[in-house]
Amino acid sequence: MAKRGVTLEDINRKLDALLARERHVEREEVEELAELEQLRKVEKEISKELGPHPLTTITYRDLVRGGIGALIGVVAHFTFFYGIEVATWLSMTRATLLYPFTLLIGALFMYATGFRKIKDPKVLHFLPARLFVLFFVSVLVSALVLAFFSPEFRHFELAYKQLATVTLIAMLGACTADLLGKD
Numbered sequence: 019m020a021k022r023g024v025t026l027e028d029i030n031r032k033l034d035a036l037l038a039r040e041r042h043v044e045r046e047e048v049e050e051l052a053e054l055e056q057l058r059k060v061e062k063e064i065s066k067e068l069g070p071h072p073l074t075t076i077t078y079r080d081l082v083r084g085g086i087g088a089l090i091g092v093v094a095h096f097t098f099f100y101g102i103e104v105a106t107w108l109s110m111t112r113a114t115l116l117y118p119f120t121l122l123i124g125a126l127f128m129y130a131t132g133f134r135k136i137k138d139p140k141v142l143h144f145l146p147a148r149l150f151v152l153f154f155v156s157v158l159v160s161a162l163v164l165a166f167f168s169p170e171f172r173h174f175e176l177a178y179k180q181l182a183t184v185t186l187i188a189m190l191g192a193c194t195a196d197l198l199g200k201d
Contacts, residue, residue, distance in 0.1 A: 076151055080196065084152045087195025088159040088188040097187040102168055105179035116182035120156075120189045125149050127193045152196060156188035157181065 092098060105113070128149065164171045164180050171177045 084155040084192040087191040088156040101183035113179040113182035
């Protein structure tokens with residue numbers, strides 16, 4: 019058997035095959051990089067969705083928004099003056115019933131009107147806490163405004179009735195301010 023030498027054609031064919039293989043590998047790398055970038059985008063979207071829901075936390079901004087809304091509701095001309103007037107002829111029983119009625123109205127206003135779409139069942143258990151925070155902010159702001167503007171607010175029975183009548187509108191104001199928030 020005679021030994022055959024390596025010709026220039028053989029070298030060129032092998033180089034062409036290697037270059038073709040290298041181009042093929044480069045195309046695969048580009049495709050893999052595009053897929054990797056797509057996966058990174060999907061990962062970012064998933065991490066946004068898995069982050070905490072805005073309704074699951076009560077922040078300082080929530081308290082301020084609720085306080086501003088309650089203040090607007092309490093200080094409104096008819097609310098304040100007619101609330102005090104109605105309180106004079108309101109019985110203690112009716113005044114006491116106004117407090118849970120205020121909570122019910124707040125709950126209906128915030129969650130049954132459809133302004134907030136809530137589909138996450140994990141968030142549903144948190145909604146009453148948000149409602150109670152807004153209720154207590156409304157009661158606090160109402161008490162402060164009544165203590166400042168109503169001289170009769172020093173007498174317990176009349177103060178209790180005045181607070182009951184004014185807190186209802188304050189709660190609506192607080193719920194409105196809460197709904198106006200961006201999250």
